[in-house]
Amino acid sequence: MLYCINNNVIFDPLKHTLTSSKFYPEKDTRLNQPTSRCLSLLIERKGSVITQEDFMNEVWRKHGMEVTVNTLYQNISILRKTLKRVGIDENIIITVPKKGITLSAKVETVADKSFLTTSPHLVLEQQDDIPLNRKGSLSLFLVLWMALLLSLFALWTAFNQ
Numbered sequence: 001m002l003y004c005i006n007n008n009v010i011f012d013p014l015k016h017t018l019t020s021s022k023f024y025p026e027k028d029t030r031l032n033q034p035t036s037r038c039l040s041l042l043i044e045r046k047g048s049v050i051t052q053e054d055f056m057n058e059v060w061r062k063h064g065m066e067v068t069v070n071t072l073y074q075n076i077s078i079l080r081k082t083l084k085r086v087g088i089d090e091n092i093i094i095t096v097p098k099k100g101i102t103l104s105a106k107v108e109t110v111a112d113k114s115f116l117t118t119s120p121h122l123v124l125e126q127q128d129d130i131p132l133n134r135k136g137s138l139s140l141f142l143v144l145w146m147a148l149l150l151s152l153f154a155l156w157t158a159f160n161q
Helices: 033-044 052-063 069-085 134-159
Strands: 002-005 009-012 017-020 028-030 093-096 100-103 107-110
Touching: 033 052, 033 069, 033 100, 052 069, 052 100, 069 093
Parallel strands: none
Antiparallel strands: 002 009, 002 107, 009 017, 017 028, 093 100
16 A cells, blocks of 8 residues: 655555655655654554654564664654655654654555556646756856857947948
């Protein structure tokens, strides 16, 4: 089962991957297993606050590992950064002080990744306004400068004849 998060990222809990429709729909971003299990738990219990103890039990102890709370928060941090990198800019993982963590996102189950290209609900953003990189900017500047010089030279020769 795959999950579509905020209509633009597909999460595959079996492969531990996130796939973005915004940036690289053909490339998966891999999560480590505990981070993937954290996201799975947040999705399964969407709308409720999950305590540290629940995370520890479901993500690590069930798999024979004992870790510190710091490890939990490192994995949540990794998850937040990865979600941002694949195109979810808003903070959808909310820390509720002294209670736990909850997921604040639109999540739908989807059959496969073809949803990325065929869903009428999903709008792939076209980036026509991508800024030029430095090399491209320099080339454009030189071309425009040469055009200006040629125009001035043509005017000067026409004026002096």
